[in-house]
Amino acid sequence: MNSDELTTTVWELDQDEFPADEPIEEQARFLLRYAILAPSSHNSQPWQFTIDEDRIQIFADETRWLEVADHDKRELHLSLGCAIENFCIAAEHFGFDYRIQYHDSGETDSIAVVTLHSDGNQSSDRPRGLFKQITERYTSHALFEDRSLPQPTRDTLHQSILEDVVSLYLIDEPGLKRSIGELQAEADQIQMNNSEYRKELGYWVGIGALGQSWLMARIAQSVVTHFDLGDRESQKNSELVRSAPIIGLLVTSTDDPPARVKAGQAYERLALAASADDLVTHPMSQILEIPEKRERLGTQVGITDGISQHLFRLGYTDESQDHTPRWPLERFLSTQL
Ligand SMILES: Cc1cc2nc3c(=O)[nH]c(=O)nc-3n(C[C@H](O)[C@H](O)[C@H](O)COP(=O)(O)O)c2cc1C
Known part of the structure; x- marks a missing residue:
């Protein structure tokens, strides 16, 4: 397979192919096939890995950083956290213990190192059944059904948050959801009025990262890049917010790379737990991309001591959606950065 080509075949993973009799490097490589199915903003897949025996280093690949949308x-960092969480869930599934060290990364350091121990019998606090959901989870852009979340499901979502620095807000109060929908519309307008933002989004649409066929992707790229779709997008997105029975918000107590990586891990764990309960998730980042809107969101939700890191819709839908493509793992492996 050409490692430059985006493909959906990476989703067809067979756990029976785990190379149990091979050296630990080969096993780690297999686990990384689950890591790369993680969500990432614009499906930019900004990760890079090195394997050195039982030590797996995770780096940010800044060539895939969304410099305009994601200025800070x-x-x-959240996207890297999502990939790390998939890796750890897969490691645990195949019987490893592991230890994670987080780094307040400079440009060349890894953001985290996971060390595997093969004699593992680690009992995890994660909700059960997440491994199977790694190949099932997807981001939904559908309008959600008018159906609220049962209390046990809400409890599971709260139990998915295992990091001390991360807290979860589940927002279902109609007035507050309406205000967030309005903020979303304002943020969309600002972003879609920005030609640099449109150009960046158009690039990712154009290479097919967001999942259309090649021709459709080229047409969509030119539409996104050249036309201000602000009105249409903001109306659509604010409707999506209002249709969701719950808006989730992850907040951290500090705003450094390790806290954001942990928020990413928490989000992926929650998204997988949601998927196990037939729920779908949909991150909506525009509000958080604009400092003034991010602050207003915090005030509206009543966050007095913490930083909003990730906003997303949660709900039910019958509309199925194809998986978005990924680059093959080989593209993300290097011996040294
Ligand atoms: C940190 C982060 C921010 C995201 N922001 C948005 C967003 O603002 N709007 C959106 O539609 N999807 C957003 N997504 C979802 C990605 O577009 C999605 O994960 C990616 O296209 C891969 O598709 P999949 O999640 O279905 O595998 C975000 C994902 C992450 C991890």
């Missing part, structure tokens, strides 16, 4: 690298 919040989404970059």
Whole structure:
């Protein structure tokens, strides 16, 4: 397979192919096939990995950083956290213990190192059944059904948050959801009025990262890049917010790379737990990309001591959606950065 080509075949993973009798490097490589199915902003897949025996280093690949939309690298770090979480869930599934060290990364350091121990019998606090959901989860852009979340499901979502620095807000109060929908519309307008933002989004649409066929992707790229779709997008997105029975918000107590990576891990764990309960998730980043809107969101939700890191819709839908493509793992492996 050409490692430059985006493909959906990476989703067809067979756990029976785990190379149990091979050296630990080969096993780690297999686990990374689950890591790369993680969500990332604009499906930019901004990760890079090195494997050195039982040590797996995770780096940010800044060539895939969304410099315009994600000026402070919040989404970059969250996306890496999502990939790390998939890796750890897969490691645990195949019987490893592991330890994670987080780094307050400079440009060349890894953001985290996961060390595997093969004699593992680690009992995890994660909700059960997440491994199977790694290949099932997807981001939904559908209008959600008018159906509220049962209390046990809400409890599971709260139990998915295991990091001390991360807290979860589940917002279902109609007035507050309406205000967030309005903020979303304002943020969309600002972003879609920005030609640099449109150009950046158009690039990712154009290479097919967001999942259309090649021709459709080229047409969509030119539409996104050249036309101000602000009105249409903001109306659509604010409707999507209002249709969701719940808006989730992850907040951290500090705003450094390790806290954001942990928020990414928490989000992916929650998204997988949601998927196990037939729920779908949809991150909506525009509000958080604009400092003034991010602050207003915090005030509206009543956050007195913490930083909003990730906003998303949660709900039910019958509309199925194809998986978005990924680059093959080989593209993300290097011996040294
Ligand atoms: C940090 C982060 C921010 C995201 N922001 C948005 C967003 O603002 N709007 C959106 O539609 N999807 C957003 N997504 C979802 C990605 O577009 C999605 O994960 C990617 O296209 C891969 O598709 P999949 O999640 O279905 O596998 C975000 C994902 C992450 C991890």
